[in-house]
Amino acid sequence: MSDSVKLMDVAIWRGDATGGAYEHFEVPAQESQTILDVVSWIQQNQDANLTYRYACRVGMCGSCAMMVNGTPRWTCRTHVKKVLDGNKLTVAPLRNLPVIKDLATDMDPFFDKWVEAEGVHHPSKTRDDAIELIDPKSSARVEANTGIECINCSICYAACDTVAGNTDYLGPAALQRSWTLYNDARDADKQGILDAVSGTGGCHNCHSQGSCAVHCPNDLNPMKAIAGLKRATAMSFLKNGR
Amino acid sequence: MLDIRLYMLQRLSALFMGPFVLIHIAVMIYAIQGGLSTGEILGRTQGSVTWFLFYAMFVIAVSVHSAIGLRVIVHEFLGLKGFALSTLTWTICVVLLFMGGRAVTAVTML
Amino acid sequence: MKKTHRGHPLWFSYALHRASGLGLAVFLPFHFYILSMALTQPERLDYFLHFAENPLVKVAEFGLVFGLAIHMFGGLRVLAMEWLPWSDNQKTLAAAALAVSFLISVTFFLKAI
Amino acid sequence: MPLKSDIERHDTDILILGTGGAGMFAALHAQQTAPKGTKITIAVKGLIGKCGCTRMVQGGYNVALGGGDTVERHFMDTINGGKWLPNQDMAWKLCEQAVVRVRELENEIGCFFDRNDNGTLHQKAFAGQTADRTVHKGDLTGIEIINRLMEQVLSRPIEKLQEHRAIGLIPTKDGTALAGVLFIDMRTGKFRFVRAKTVMMGTGGGPTMYKYHTPSGDKTMDGLAMALRVGLPLRDMEMVQFHPTGLLAGEDTKMTGTVLEEGLRGAGGQLLNGAEQRFMFDTDPRGERATRDVVSRGIYAEMRENNTSENGGVYISMAHLGPDNVRKKFSGMVKRCADSGFDLAGGKVEVVPTAHYFMGGVVVDADTRTEMEGLYVAGEDAGGAHGSNRLGGNGVANSTVYGGVAGDVMGMDIRKMGALRDPDEMVLSAEIERAQAPFANKPANIQALRHNLQEAMWEDVGVMRTEYGMERGIKRVADISDELMTVGVDSSNLAFNLTWHDWLNMRSLCDVSDVIAKAGIARENSRGAHFREDFPEPGSMESSYFTVARKNGDDVDVTREQVQFTIVKPGETVLPDHEPETLLEAH
Numbered sequence A: 001m002s003d004s005v006k007l008m009d010v011a012i013w014r015g016d017a018t019g020g021a022y023e024h025f026e027v028p029a030q031e032s033q034t035i036l037d038v039v040s041w042i043q044q045n046q047d048a049n050l051t052y053r054y055a056c057r058v059g060m061c062g063s064c065a066m067m068v069n070g071t072p073r074w075t076c077r078t079h080v081k082k083v084l085d086g087n088k089l090t091v092a093p094l095r096n097l098p099v100i101k102d103l104a105t106d107m108d109p110f111f112d113k114w115v116e117a118e119g120v121h122h123p124s125k126t127r128d129d130a131i132e133l134i135d136p137k138s139s140a141r142v143e144a145n146t147g148i149e150c151i152n153c154s155i156c157y158a159a160c161d162t163v164a165g166n167t168d169y170l171g172p173a174a175l176q177r178s179w180t181l182y183n184d185a186r187d188a189d190k191q192g193i194l195d196a197v198s199g200t201g202g203c204h205n206c207h208s209q210g211s212c213a214v215h216c217p218n219d220l221n222p223m224k225a226i227a228g229l230k231r232a233t234a235m236s237f238l239k240n241g242r
Numbered sequence B: 001m002l003d004i005r006l007y008m009l010q011r012l013s014a015l016f017m018g019p020f021v022l023i024h025i026a027v028m029i030y031a032i033q034g035g036l037s038t039g040e041i042l043g044r045t046q047g048s049v050t051w052f053l054f055y056a057m058f059v060i061a062v063s064v065h066s067a068i069g070l071r072v073i074v075h076e077f078l079g080l081k082g083f084a085l086s087t088l089t090w091t092i093c094v095v096l097l098f099m100g101g102r103a104v105t106a107v108t109m110l
Numbered sequence C: 001m002k003k004t005h006r007g008h009p010l011w012f013s014y015a016l017h018r019a020s021g022l023g024l025a026v027f028l029p030f031h032f033y034i035l036s037m038a039l040t041q042p043e044r045l046d047y048f049l050h051f052a053e054n055p056l057v058k059v060a061e062f063g064l065v066f067g068l069a070i071h072m073f074g075g076l077r078v079l080a081m082e083w084l085p086w087s088d089n090q091k092t093l094a095a096a097a098l099a100v101s102f103l104i105s106v107t108f109f110l111k112a113i
Numbered sequence D: 001m002p003l004k005s006d007i008e009r010h011d012t013d014i015l016i017l018g019t020g021g022a023g024m025f026a027a028l029h030a031q032q033t034a035p036k037g038t039k040i041t042i043a044v045k046g047l048i049g050k051c052g053c054t055r056m057v058q059g060g061y062n063v064a065l066g067g068g069d070t071v072e073r074h075f076m077d078t079i080n081g082g083k084w085l086p087n088q089d090m091a092w093k094l095c096e097q098a099v100v101r102v103r104e105l106e107n108e109i110g111c112f113f114d115r116n117d118n119g120t121l122h123q124k125a126f127a128g129q130t131a132d133r134t135v136h137k138g139d140l141t142g143i144e145i146i147n148r149l150m151e152q153v154l155s156r157p158i159e160k161l162q163e164h165r166a167i168g169l170i171p172t173k174d175g176t177a178l179a180g181v182l183f184i185d186m187r188t189g190k191f192r193f194v195r196a197k198t199v200m201m202g203t204g205g206g207p208t209m210y211k212y213h214t215p216s217g218d219k220t221m222d223g224l225a226m227a228l229r230v231g232l233p234l235r236d237m238e239m240v241q242f243h244p245t246g247l248l249a250g251e252d253t254k255m256t257g258t259v260l261e262e263g264l265r266g267a268g269g270q271l272l273n274g275a276e277q278r279f280m281f282d283t284d285p286r287g288e289r290a291t292r293d294v295v296s297r298g299i300y301a302e303m304r305e306n307n308t309s310e311n312g313g314v315y316i317s318m319a320h321l322g323p324d325n326v327r328k329k330f331s332g333m334v335k336r337c338a339d340s341g342f343d344l345a346g347g348k349v350e351v352v353p354t355a356h357y358f359m360g361g362v363v364v365d366a367d368t369r370t371e372m373e374g375l376y377v378a379g380e381d382a383g384g385a386h387g388s389n390r391l392g393g394n395g396v397a398n399s400t401v402y403g404g405v406a407g408d409v410m411g412m413d414i415r416k417m418g419a420l421r422d423p424d425e426m427v428l429s430a431e432i433e434r435a436q437a438p439f440a441n442k443p444a445n446i447q448a449l450r451h452n453l454q455e456a457m458w459e460d461v462g463v464m465r466t467e468y469g470m471e472r473g474i475k476r477v478a479d480i481s482d483e484l485m486t487v488g489v490d491s492s493n494l495a496f497n498l499t500w501h502d503w504l505n506m507r508s509l510c511d512v513s514d515v516i517a518k519a520g521i522a523r524e525n526s527r528g529a530h531f532r533e534d535f536p537e538p539g540s541m542e543s544s545y546f547t548v549a550r551k552n553g554d555d556v557d558v559t560r561e562q563v564q565f566t567i568v569k570p571g572e573t574v575l576p577d578h579e580p581e582t583l584l585e586a587h
């Protein structure tokens, strides 16, 4: 490492729901430094008014996602070295969600859709019953497991151009949750799930752009889950007319 | 702006069209290869019930398929929705059916 | 070009499918119109068909055939992904669709000139 | 002068603070038990389910589900682990209700925990347990638990106040009951006072006043600071659990302090000092596999002798187990380290003990009730269940069990409660003034102060303690605390003003740090997480006492109270005679 501190040119989007613009900051580069560290450093040392959001700082809570040099990323787990473009960084609020202030978005629409997609367990048993025996190797369980580690960070939602164009579209994460539940042997309302994803904002709007899978920081594949839902709904449609 | 019914219509019409498009392309290549003139082509298709059915079905499928396809694009790019969007979808479908119908008639019925 | 969330094969394949679908849909009414001239103004149809001998038009026709082929094979890939058991090689399949379409349209082009 | 007109007022019936395991279970259970039409509100400093530590749970959830294991055994492990300091009724209820709660999590909430091939729940053993007891979902158990709870809460008619930071518990005029809670609506920067008949506090403690710490960034001891101010007793405040292996990546990154999982040591990971030599066997025959507190002290000792790695810690090395093997078995950890620029599978990674969990908390009974009518406390904010040391896996069991208990109890208690209570307006305006204090001063760097506080606590009230050190710590904390009152915040735009919240975080952390040090001095022996170099012996178990801290004017008094052995006495066990000491096969 050289003695003189290297300064990075960091452009940060500032503004709120009514609009905004980029502001530039000079931030000293460090050996170990994430995008979140850069943003925090600016708030703590240069502009006390900068707003952003994080909690766990280890990629578990999914609250720190932002657009970094044009792509959606979890900032707490993105090392600066990985994304630095020459000497430049551009950080903006996550795409496809309303901005509250600066880098913090309103995630409510994302979660409203999660619920709308019936992304909630429909119990078939109660706390007084024994825990269901489930073969972890059964194909349904294996399928359900593939999407289970979603941290609802909304990165896939930000990466999807269909979400951008179609405000009703439930989006990759919510649909992936529906698919997981649909494959869960314990769920009591499979048809309800299929109905929920078959409306005007449902899984059928997905154009298989695959950006969701490319950018998911946990290497999940919502595109695959959505394809599964399309298959299941199509079968149900041919069989039951819905 | 696709629910399950529109989706099924679009996908089924697409599936249905697969063989038609293949044949269509094949005919085009064959025609060119054989150096068939327009007259020759028309000579074969005109008056043929088979070709009439072939192209009629093709036109129906493609009208439905394209109307739905354009509906999606218009919604996503131009933000049109609701009644206006449905009207547009139907209009496209009907116009294509009409124009396609005339074309089929011209090519196969004279 | 600046890197965005888009720069990856499946997105490209989506864009191509949309562009080709749109292109075909826009071309379709013209196609129908010209064909129906057989009904109304056969002499103008002939004129158009002669016009089609023009090399520039040949190139346009190549585009058309390519568009039709890539839209179909791309569409079949999507349908297979949606309705057949999942396969992990979507990128390969998309590339294959592109290759086959190219092959067909080049064949067409070579035959045409 | 605070402008009363500037605060928004809002009423509800049941108010819940925090959306960790405790908060969300309280909301769900309150909804099940309360009379129809009861309004339930959940308020949280971050987004629902996306903050707090329950989400960060890795290893899993302790519950005795048969196969030889029993509630009695779980209970005895908890008591032994807590070195006889736990409130036994709370510990018992924790172990007993965990069984119900885990069934509820699986069957009603929809969590899916890892299965054995025969379809039953897979269970493993954390250090300090005598049976394979920990239910888990890979090593991301918390994500599964909180996501499922979050969906349930979001899909129910529960009022949501997100990014609402509680800053004051506001009692009635006579001080006996709670009237409501004062918040800052962080997004607008406005104050909002919410009245409620019952309030459950589940803000999750969080020892983030240490240089190295694991908890979520939103956790800054707000709850305990509020409880202290309103005059409630806090117990076991000296008990800070350190996790031995926090990632050490230098001072400029928030990655530093985050936990590298326990399983690494369990699987044979080696700790090496600066000279790249193993040292744990000098302290304990179990070497790296010793319990958290022992390993933390072992590392700390090495650090004190300056046998350290580049950044002042030690190394964990896994490479001898075969990099590919490590990559497969600990894929999550390897990926996390790689994102931070380190090669866990093939190289060495610097680690350091890191403040992980806070055993201390508000004095409550086994029904989560506090001294103050209308206030209930559950989860990491409540003291008593763990005594001097929390077993790995008992943390999330505790928050989910007692959150549910609080919800049930509130749902019942509310039937007996009449109208909403009126707040002591004096307290209300005093709390507002407190929060506005920094606006009068010139803005300065708050982070620098936080850094000083973290150094002070780490050095003087950390892994190994002495009276002399802690006295010095108290002094240092007091100086920092005074300085904080001279540090200003620019108030020109209070909407989502993180710097203001940094200041408020520091306020809570300073207040509670002082209590930790004072309680530490009051305990003149070494138990569990609390290690006194000047009193290295645990003292007699029979005469075990716990510390109770309470505000007295501007000061804090710490007293000792005798532990009541309501279920089992030291030297005895509730296990049947023929039961083996452990069900685990020796390593």
Ligand SMILES: Cc1cc2nc3c(=O)[nH]c(=O)nc-3n(C[C@H](O)[C@H](O)[C@H](O)COP(=O)(O)OP(=O)(O)OC[C@H]3O[C@@H](n4cnc5c(N)ncnc54)[C@H](O)[C@@H]3O)c2cc1C
Pocket: D017, D018, D019, D020, D021, D022, D023, D043, D044, D045, D046, D049, D051, D052, D053, D054, D055, D056, D057, D058, D059, D060, D061, D062, D164, D165, D166, D167, D202, D203, D204, D205, D214, D215, D216, D218, D219, D220, D222, D223, D259, D356, D357, D378, D379, D380, D381, D392, D393, D394, D395, D396, D397, D399
């Ligand atoms: C990295 C890590 C790993 C862990 N692994 C395990 C494990 O494997 N097994 C285990 O049993 N335990 C584990 N624990 C401990 C466990 O996470 C906690 O014991 C438990 O989750 C605490 O739950 P809680 O509901 O009390 O608090 P939390 O889940 O921390 O929730 C606190 C909530 O209160 C909110 N809040 C805080 N301040 C305010 C305020 N002023 N106003 C409003 N809201 C506020 C927070 O935002 C948050 O929503 C781990 C902890 C960490 C940090």
Ligand code: HEM
Pocket: A206, A207, A208, B011, B014, B015, B017, B018, B019, B021, B062, B065, B066, B068, B069, B070, B072, B073, C017, C018, C019, C020, C021, C022, C024, C025, C028, C071, C072, C073, C075, C076, C078, C079
């Ligand atoms: C074999 C023939 C065809 C197949 C298999 C096919 C398949 C498909 C599929 C699967 C889609 C949906 C894509 C998505 O939503 O991501 C689609 C869209 C579309 N198709 Fe076709 N199609 C065929 C022929 C045609 C023809 C001949 C036209 C027009 C003349 C056409 C026009 C369109 C349009 C405009 C769209 C919308 C594009 C979009 O939403 O991105 N298609 N097609």
Ligand code: SF4
Pocket: A062, A149, A150, A151, A152, A153, A154, A155, A156, A157, A172, A173, A176, A215, A216, A217, A218, A219, A220, A222
């Ligand atoms: S699927 Fe991946 S990108 Fe999408 S919300 Fe879940 S974790 Fe984030």
Ligand code: F3S
Pocket: A159, A160, A161, A162, A163, A171, A172, A205, A206, A207, A208, A209, A210, A211, A212, A213, A222, A223, A226
């Ligand atoms: S990016 Fe969007 S279009 Fe479908 S495949 Fe993913 S949801």
Ligand code: FES
Pocket: A054, A055, A056, A057, A058, A059, A060, A061, A062, A063, A064, A065, A074, A075, A076, A077
């Ligand atoms: S801060 Fe939690 S995922 Fe980044």
